[in-house]
Amino acid sequence: MRRFAALLDALVYTRSRNAKLKLLADYLRETPDPDRGWALAALTDGLDFPAVKSATIRNLMTERVDPVLWALSRDYVGDTAETASLLWPGPDIAEDPPTVSEAVDTLSRMTRANVMMELPRLLDRLDAEERYALLKLATGAMRIGISARLAKTAFALAFDVSVEDVEEHWHGQSAPYAALFGWAAHGAAPPSAEHLPLFRPFMLAHPLEAAEIDLAGYAAEWKWDGIRVQVVHVNGETRVYSRSGDDISGSFPEIAEALHIDAVLDGELLVRGAHQGREEGGAASFNALQQRLGRKTVSKKMLADYPAFVRLYDVLILEGEDLRPLPWSDRRARLEELIARLDPERFDLSAVIPAADFAELAAIRERAREDAIEGVMLKRRDSPYVAGRKTGLWYKWKRDPLLIDCVLMYAQRGSGKRSSFYSDYTFGCWDGDPDSGAELLPVGKAYFGFTDEELKWLDRYVRNHTVNRFGPVRETDKSLVLEVAFDSVHASKRHKSGLAMRFPRIHRIRADKPAHEADRIATLQAMIRD
Amino acid sequence: MARDFAWIRPEPEGIHIAPADCWIDPSIPVAHALVTHGHSDHARGGHGVTVATPETLAIMELRYATSEGARPVLYGETLRLPGDVSATFFPAGHVLGSAQILLEHAGERVVVTGDFKRRPDPTCAPFEVVPCDVLVTEATFALPVFRHPPVEHEIAKLLSTLAANPERCVLVGAYALGKAQRLIAELRRAGHAAPIYLHGAMEAMCRLYARFGIDLGDLRLVSDVKTPELAGQIVIAPPSALNDRWSRRLPDPITAMASGWMRVRQRARQRMVELPLVISDHADWDELTRTITEVNPAETWITHGREDAMMRWCELNQRRARALALVGYEDEDD
Ligand SMILES: [Zn+2]
Ligand SMILES: [Zn+2]
Numbered sequence A: 001m002r003r004f005a006a007l008l009d010a011l012v013y014t015r016s017r018n019a020k021l022k023l024l025a026d027y028l029r030e031t032p033d034p035d036r037g038w039a040l041a042a043l044t045d046g047l048d049f050p051a052v053k054s055a056t057i058r059n060l061m062t063e064r065v066d067p068v069l070w071a072l073s074r075d076y077v078g079d080t081a082e083t084a085s086l087l088w089p090g091p092d093i094a095e096d097p098p099t100v101s102e103a104v105d106t107l108s109r110m111t112r113a114n115v116m117m118e119l120p121r122l123l124d125r126l127d128a129e130e131r132y133a134l135l136k137l138a139t140g141a142m143r144i145g146i147s148a149r150l151a152k153t154a155f156a157l158a159f160d161v162s163v164e165d166v167e168e169h170w171h172g173q174s175a176p177y178a179a180l181f182g183w184a185a186h187g188a189a190p191p192s193a194e195h196l197p198l199f200r201p202f203m204l205a206h207p208l209e210a211a212e213i214d215l216a217g218y219a220a221e222w223k224w225d226g227i228r229v230q231v232v233h234v235n236g237e238t239r240v241y242s243r244s245g246d247d248i249s250g251s252f253p254e255i256a257e258a259l260h261i262d263a264v265l266d267g268e269l270l271v272r273g274a275h276q277g278r279e280e281g282g283a284a285s286f287n288a289l290q291q292r293l294g295r296k297t298v299s300k301k302m303l304a305d306y307p308a309f310v311r312l313y314d315v316l317i318l319e320g321e322d323l324r325p326l327p328w329s330d331r332r333a334r335l336e337e338l339i340a341r342l343d344p345e346r347f348d349l350s351a352v353i354p355a356a357d358f359a360e361l362a363a364i365r366e367r368a369r370e371d372a373i374e375g376v377m378l379k380r381r382d383s384p385y386v387a388g389r390k391t392g393l394w395y396k397w398k399r400d401p402l403l404i405d406c407v408l409m410y411a412q413r414g415s416g417k418r419s420s421f422y423s424d425y426t427f428g429c430w431d432g433d434p435d436s437g438a439e440l441l442p443v444g445k446a447y448f449g450f451t452d453e454e455l456k457w458l459d460r461y462v463r464n465h466t467v468n469r470f471g472p473v474r475e476t477d478k479s480l481v482l483e484v485a486f487d488s489v490h491a492s493k494r495h496k497s498g499l500a501m502r503f504p505r506i507h508r509i510r511a512d513k514p515a516h517e518a519d520r521i522a523t524l525q526a527m528i529r530d
Numbered sequence B: 001m002a003r004d005f006a007w008i009r010p011e012p013e014g015i016h017i018a019p020a021d022c023w024i025d026p027s028i029p030v031a032h033a034l035v036t037h038g039h040s041d042h043a044r045g046g047h048g049v050t051v052a053t054p055e056t057l058a059i060m061e062l063r064y065a066t067s068e069g070a071r072p073v074l075y076g077e078t079l080r081l082p083g084d085v086s087a088t089f090f091p092a093g094h095v096l097g098s099a100q101i102l103l104e105h106a107g108e109r110v111v112v113t114g115d116f117k118r119r120p121d122p123t124c125a126p127f128e129v130v131p132c133d134v135l136v137t138e139a140t141f142a143l144p145v146f147r148h149p150p151v152e153h154e155i156a157k158l159l160s161t162l163a164a165n166p167e168r169c170v171l172v173g174a175y176a177l178g179k180a181q182r183l184i185a186e187l188r189r190a191g192h193a194a195p196i197y198l199h200g201a202m203e204a205m206c207r208l209y210a211r212f213g214i215d216l217g218d219l220r221l222v223s224d225v226k227t228p229e230l231a232g233q234i235v236i237a238p239p240s241a242l243n244d245r246w247s248r249r250l251p252d253p254i255t256a257m258a259s260g261w262m263r264v265r266q267r268a269r270q271r272m273v274e275l276p277l278v279i280s281d282h283a284d285w286d287e288l289t290r291t292i293t294e295v296n297p298a299e300t301w302i303t304h305g306r307e308d309a310m311m312r313w314c315e316l317n318q319r320r321a322r323a324l325a326l327v328g329y330e331d332e333d334d
Helices: A002-013 A017-030 A035-043 A054-064 A067-077 A080-087 A100-109 A115-123 A128-139 A148-159 A163-170 A178-186 A286-290 A300-305 A328-339 A358-367 A452-464 A521-525 B054-064 B151-164 B179-189 B200-211 B245-249 B265-270 B285-295 B307-316
Strands: A218-224 A227-234 A237-241 A263-271 A308-318 A347-349 A373-380 A394-398 A403-413 A422-430 A440-446 A466-470 A473-476 A481-485 A488-491 A499-502 A505-510 B008-011 B014-017 B022-024 B032-034 B049-052 B070-072 B078-081 B085-091 B099-105 B108-112 B134-139 B170-173 B196-198 B219-221 B234-237 B254-258 B275-277 B299-305 B320-323
Touching: A002 A017, A002 A035, A002 A128, A002 B265, A017 A035, A017 A148, A035 A100, A035 A148, A035 A178, A054 A067, A054 A080, A054 A115, A054 A128, A067 A080, A067 B307, A080 A128, A100 A115, A100 A128, A115 A128, A148 A163, A148 A178, A163 A178, A218 A328, A218 A394, A227 A308, A263 A286, A308 A328, A328 A347, A358 A373, A403 A440, A403 A452, A422 A452, A422 A481, A422 A521, A440 A499, A440 A521, A452 A466, A452 A473, A452 A505, A466 B265, A499 A521, B049 B054, B054 B070, B054 B200, B134 B285, B134 B307, B151 B170, B151 B179, B151 B254, B151 B275, B179 B196, B179 B200, B179 B234, B196 B200, B200 B219, B200 B234, B285 B307, B299 B307, B307 B320
Parallel strands: A308 A347, B022 B032, B032 B049, B049 B070, B108 B134, B134 B299, B170 B234, B170 B254, B196 B219, B196 B234, B254 B275, B299 B320
Antiparallel strands: A218 A373, A227 A237, A227 A263, A263 A308, A373 A394, A403 A422, A403 A473, A403 A481, A422 A440, A466 A473, A481 A505, A488 A499, B008 B014, B014 B022, B078 B085, B085 B099, B099 B108
16 A cells, blocks of 8 residues: 555656656556556546445544534645545554555445444554545545556556557456456466457547648548447447447447447447438538437437437458458458448448549549538558557548647636636647657647537536646646647747647537547647748 | 733734833834744844844844844843833744743733744754743644654655655755755754755855754755756755746756645645655644643634634633734745
C-alpha cells in the first residue's frame, strides 16, 4: 500500500503527461503481481466495492467527529476521502500496512452489515497518505487524469511492447490482469481472444497532405459523418464498439440484434434521415445521430424516429478467419460477398468512388453536398488492416479543410445568462505523438457554436471531469475531443503553440473519439496560409 | 458574572491596552507598540516606540532599515507600562525572537500568543505555557485536518527525492524569515552537510540568524555559481520566486514547498508544487487544542485564522470563546 500511495500522490502532483507515464511505467515494472494488476484497475476505474461508497465514509466520520467540524473540514479540503484520511486518528507512520491485494481482498469481503466495523480496522493500519490511497481505491473516484489510454501507454512503456498489442490483449481481461502481465512481463503467450466478442483496435488514417495521389495504388471511398464502430459477433454474442473501444451495444440494440454471422466488421454508424427532409432511407446528418448517443436505454419512439444502420468499410475477421493480414482489395472482395448475407435494413456497403484519376475525384468530392459526407478516404489497395495510424496506407481528405479535432483543456464560467454554465472553452492540440509523451498545448478559445442542449451537456461534462480549479476556471481531465471549426489560422509569437486561430467555434462534440486521436499542432501549422 | 476585561480591547487594527495607550502587533503606525515577532503582518514599521525581543528588533531593523524607537526586552523580563499595566515576554516557539506577551492589570492576566508552535525547532526558544485568565490565541491551522507530520518525515522525503534525481535540483519555496532557517537547520540535523543554495532574498536573514548563534552550515548564493554546480543540490527561494523567471537558470528543478498548507492536495496543486513538504511554524489542530487545555484560561480569544472551527471546539468543550475580527494578519509565515 505504501508504494501505491506514493504513486498516487506523485501522480496528483505531476503535471506533465510524460512524467506521469514514467511514474506509472516504473510502478508497473517494479511492483509484484498481483498488486500491480489491482493498482492498474484502480487507476483506470476498474474496481467496485458495493459496500464502500462515499456515503459510507461520511457516515463513518460523522460517528467519530463532530458534524460541524466535519463539515468545515470537508468544505475546506474539497474531497471526502481526503478529508477522512486526514482526520482519521491513525499513526504518523504505519507499522504494518497491508499490501494492495490484501486491501482489495478485505474490501471485497465487506458487506453493508459489517463495513462500519471492518473499514476502521483497515484504516488503523495505514498512515495518512495510505488512508487516502485506500479510500480512493475503495470508492473508485481517482480523478487524477489517468485515462485508460494513458494507462495502456504506460503499460506498453513498462514492458517494451506496442500499445496496439496492449489494446488488443487488454480487452476481455479483468483485474488483476494476470494473463496480461504474464504475457508482457514474463513472456507467456498472450491471452486468447478467439471465442470472445472483443474489440480489435481500429486502423486509422492520416490527413492527406500531398497535393495528389495516384488512384492506381489507392481506392477512394466516402468518409461518412457518423461514428466509426466495430460490430463483433462470436459465439452467439454481439457487441458494438465505439472508436475508443467502449461497448455501445446498449444504445444500438437494433444493430446488436441484426448480426448473426461470426465476424468483426468495421463501419460507420448512421441513422436514416427521412426526417431531415432528405430522400427516404438516406443517411441523416450527425445531429440526428446525436439523438441516439450516450443513452443507456432506448425507447421505441427513438428506434422508430432515428433508426440506425452501419455502412460497412471493412471486414477484419470472418467466420474464424483473420483477414487483417490480407490486402485491402481482397478484404473488400470478401466484404462485397458478405453484404448479400446481411440484413439490408441494418447494413449496407460504403461505395467505392468510381474516379478515373485524382482530378476527377477532386471534382466529385467538390460536388458532394450530402450532409452525411465528411470527406473522402483514400486506402492503399494492398494495405493490410493494421492497428493505429501507419504512414502511407490510409488517408482522409476532409471536405472542409478548416476543421480540427482538439482536446478540451480548461473551461470558464460565462457571463450574463450563462454565468452559471462553464461555457468558455480552451482547447489544445498535441505537440507531437501523444503515445511518446507529447503534451497538449492550448491553441484557442471558443464560447459559441453549440446548441443550448450541447451547452448543458458540456457544462455537466466539465463539472464531472474537473481535476483542478483556479478561481472561475476549471481544468478538465483532458478526455473530451471537440471538433473546432475556424476561418483561418496564423502564426503568432504571443501564443505558446505559435498559432492563433481566427473565429474558432465548437463545431461538434466528439465524445466518441479518444483524446489521443485529436490533431497535432503540426496539422494546424500546415493550415497556415499567410 | 464573568469579568469583561475592559482594559484590553480588540480593535480592527490590533489589540489595544487602554490604560497604557499601547498596542500589540498593530497594523497601522502607533505611538507605542509591543510586537510579538518579526513577520511583516505582525511587525509593521513606523511606530514611535517599538518594544520587542532583541532578535525581533534586529529583524525589523533589517527589514525597515531603521532602529529608531527600538526598546529591547528579554524573555522573562517584566516591563512597567503606564496606567498600572505590566508586560512580560515569553518564548512562543514560532521563529527566532518570537514571543507571547503576558499583560497584567488589576489582578487580571491576559496572554497574547502571537503566532506559536509547540514542536521543537532548533532555531528558536521553545514555547512556554503561561497560566492566564484570557488566552488570545492565533488559529491559522485550526481545522482538525491539519495535523502536521513529524518534521523528520518531511526532511527524509526531501532528501530521498534529492538522491533519486542527481541530475536535477530540488527548489524549495520557504518564507525568508523562519521557515528557511528552520528547514536548513533540520537538514543539517539530518546529516545533510552539502552546501545549500539560496535565492538572494534569503541571504541577509540567514546571516542574521548566524549572528544570533544559529549555525546553518555552508550557504551559497545561486547567483554566485554556474548552473551545473546546482545539480543534485537543494535551492531555497521565497515562494513567490518558485515559478518566475528566476528559476529558469536552475537545472530542471523539482518544485517543492515547505508549508502547513501542503497538507491539502488541492492547495499544493494550485501552487504547482511537485513535492509538498508539510512543515509549519504554526501550531496544528492538536497543538492548538492542547494549548488551550493546558493554559486553561477563563476565556479564549481568537485573533486570526479559522475562527469558526476553533469556536466550535471551544463550544463543544464548554469553554468561553470570542472571535476577534482583526484585520491585516495575512499569514506571511505559514
Ligand atoms: Zn501571523
Ligand atoms: Zn508569524
